[in-house]
Amino acid sequence: MQLTNRAKKIDKSEMTLAERMYLPAIAGGMAITLKHFFKKKPTINYPEQKRYLGPVFRGHHILKKDEAGRERCTACGLCAVACPAEAISMVAAERKAGEENLYREEKYAAVYEINMLRCIFCGFCEEACPKQAIYLRHDQFVPVFMSRDEVIYGKDRLVEDMSSRYLREGWK
């Protein structure tokens, strides 16, 4: 019975002497492997060479700042609500006078933590964020961690560095 039309005719008759000598077939096979020997290798030598992951890749989280360097996050908690793994937690605080250059709105996240053991990189947080504050970088993995006290990412590891801003279009 034929289930698909991807079928190949197979000759199951007895082999001729030329075929039973194997040698012509062996020579043919060896020609093929030798051709592959001299071929260009498609290998990407990973730690030294990295390939473009694509614009939709979801990696390391980043808390964006605006052009003036003020944190965008207002600690509304929508990301934490949207998070199916419940990895995000935060503590809100009120902006004091003189902190206008640090935080864009009157409320900000004093503590913002993501548990990287729980995070499943679904990207719901960035979809939920009304302030366009949280993104998942498309150019960076979360680094490997060796112990459990490394896995809670606080603001020290999440807030954007103004000297090297994350720009989605700029990375090609």
Add this chain to the structure above:
Amino acid sequence: MDIFWIKAIIILVIFGLSLFVAMYSTWAERKVAGYMQDRPGPNRAGWGGLLQPLADAGKMFFKEDFIPAQANKWLFIAGPCLAMLTALLSSAVIPFGDTLRIDGQEIQVQGIEVNIGILWVFGIVSLGVYGVMVGGWASNNKFSLLGAIRAASQNISYELALGLSLIAVIMMTGSLSVRDIVNSQHGGGWNILFQPLGFVIFLTCAFAECNRTPFDLPECEAELIGGYHTEYSSMKLGFYLFAEYVNMFVSSCVVSALYFGGFNYPFMDKVAEALGNDATGHNIATAIGFFAFFAKALFFVFFFMWVRWTLPRFRYDQLMNLGWKSLIPLSILNIIVTGIGLMFNLRWFSWVAVGIIVAVVAIQAATKPKAARGILEAAPVR
């Protein structure tokens, strides 16, 4: 310098050289495998992975050395030692080069020159199966024993064809000394030109003797777990694997000495003439010959790997059929044809054997109608 010491140094150099080549064969094997499979192979330890053998050896030495409780302890230890010993012994009679002139003495670049050289190689090589056999037996493991038995029967059946295919070469040379065989090929008359069939048989049997793919039945993951070295770990396993590589180098040397002119290379007389006949010139000419020999041997090491990463393993009955029903009759045919050629002083006569085979193949292909070649049936692809 005393000739004894010079000889001792030469023997040590040959010893070290075969170990060195075997060591880097393990690297080259993986590199060749990688390149043939469109990947770069080991490239982390050192430049291009060149320190890989050291890393492997380090791993082998520091792994747990385990001896099964029910194993015969001394035989278990003796197995890999025997394999290594026999592998290293057989390189003694291979002439790696012509002669060196030191203090007015002519010293052959060779471990020992004996007039039964090739018999020495065969004797030692046939002892090599003891390493496998003893290892498989001492493990007290049924699968190991099966692997060892396979190895033994395979080696016996292929040694016959190996010896028979060689007889044609010995008939043409009239000597068992490897050096004489090499010298008789001086001036471009390499045996491969006169013994095409013998060469193919010899090469096939050499593969089987070294337990290399496609004839690596003693070690067969699918049905024997690991074959004769299933129970071996650490450097004992390392010795077995290493002995295989030494064997491979030695058989490459034997093949290039017997069929590819050994240290002879084209225009060597002109080169030797240009270098002069004094001690330095002669020694340089010998060195070039040595490198020619080495290049041939290394090509065959590559060839061994090339075949390994091309062909799948033979089934056991296919192996036995090939050995007993094809290679032995063919080598006898080769002896007869060569003998007839020698009787009428025709060196090229053994090509007739090839001609006969080609003719039979052609006749069969021509007379067998295409329609009679069985029913075509559809089979799913992938």
